[in-house]
Amino acid sequence: MAGRVAALIPAAGTGARLGEPKPKAFVEVGGTTLLERSVAAAYESGVVDEIIVAVPADLVASARDLVPSARVVAGGAERSDSVRAALAVTDAQLVLVHDAARALTPPSLFVDVVAALRDGALAVVPGLPVADTLKQVDAAGWVVATPDRNPLRAVQTPQGFAADVLRGAHAESGDATDDAGLVEAAGVSVQVVTGDAMAFKVTTAFDLTLARMLA
Ligand code: CTP
Numbered sequence: 001m002a003g004r005v006a007a008l009i010p011a012a013g014t015g016a017r018l019g020e021p022k023p024k025a026f027v028e029v030g031g032t033t034l035l036e037r038s039v040a041a042a043y044e045s046g047v048v049d050e051i052i053v054a055v056p057a058d059l060v061a062s063a064r065d066l067v068p069s070a071r072v073v074a075g076g077a078e079r080s081d082s083v084r085a086a087l088a089v090t091d092a093q094l095v096l097v098h099d100a101a102r103a104l105t106p107p108s109l110f111v112d113v114v115a116a117l118r119d120g121a122l123a124v125v126p127g128l129p130v131a132d133t134l135k136q137v138d139a140a141g142w143v144v145a146t147p148d149r150n151p152l153r154a155v156q157t158p159q160g161f162a163a164d165v166l167r168g169a170h171a172e173s174g175d176a177t178d179d180a181g182l183v184e185a186a187g188v189s190v191q192v193v194t195g196d197a198m199a200f201k202v203t204t205a206f207d208l209t210l211a212r213m214l215a
């Protein structure tokens with residue numbers, strides 16, 4: 001699909017699992033916030049025309065100082081609210097949704113996702129094979145089944161969409177842990193491209209330590 005590309009960067013979470021005093025996107029790795037690193041990766045990819053970040057309402061002004069090349073909006077209570085807030089202010093035909101917390105994502109991953117959209121996919125996610133064996137368990141912690149991990153992928157961001165497709169999926173208030181999940185529920189085929197280990201999400205203190213060692 002032709003058209004302009006907007007990168008929407010949800011950065012309005014508190015980072016409860018990380019447990020740092022600041023909201024997660026404002027935590028620094030090697031002297032640079034996760035927010036700045038994520039915006040820089042999108043910008044450096046060369047395939048993004050516009051960047052919109054969604055941050056906690058009381059940090060809109062500080063975010064404008066940190067990432068002057070991006071548009072800044074106030075996010076919402078849930079990640080999907082933050083994505084919708086960013087989506088509301090763009091008229092780009094193609095959108096990438098990228099977690100600010102995936103701060104070490106290489107610019108090449110943005111390039112790969114946009115290339116798949118240009119080739120005609122309406123929804124694209126980066127994914128990697130799962131290394132661990134997965135167990136399905138019951139509420140008491142007993143194993144119920146061991147699914148074949150071969151067809152499984154751990155998915156990352158940036159996730160790319162035809163903007164109208166993402167708008168439609170977000171309008172039908174569904175429940176999903178990522179944007180592709182909403183789009184799938186709306187019946188749209190989602191293409192998986194090869195992800196990148198560096199696109200891991202900083203979620204826990206361990207992840208932050210890892211990010212600091214890698215940066
Ligand atoms: N996010 C957001 N708005 C929210 C919740 C999350 O913009 N209301 C963003 C986060 O800032 C992050 C991305 O969505 O960049 C992925 O979410 P997650 O890793 O879960 O971050 P947090 O919600 O901040 O962390 P936690 O769930 O541990 O509180």
Ligand code: MG
Nearest residue numbers: 013014015079
């Ligand atoms: Mg969260």
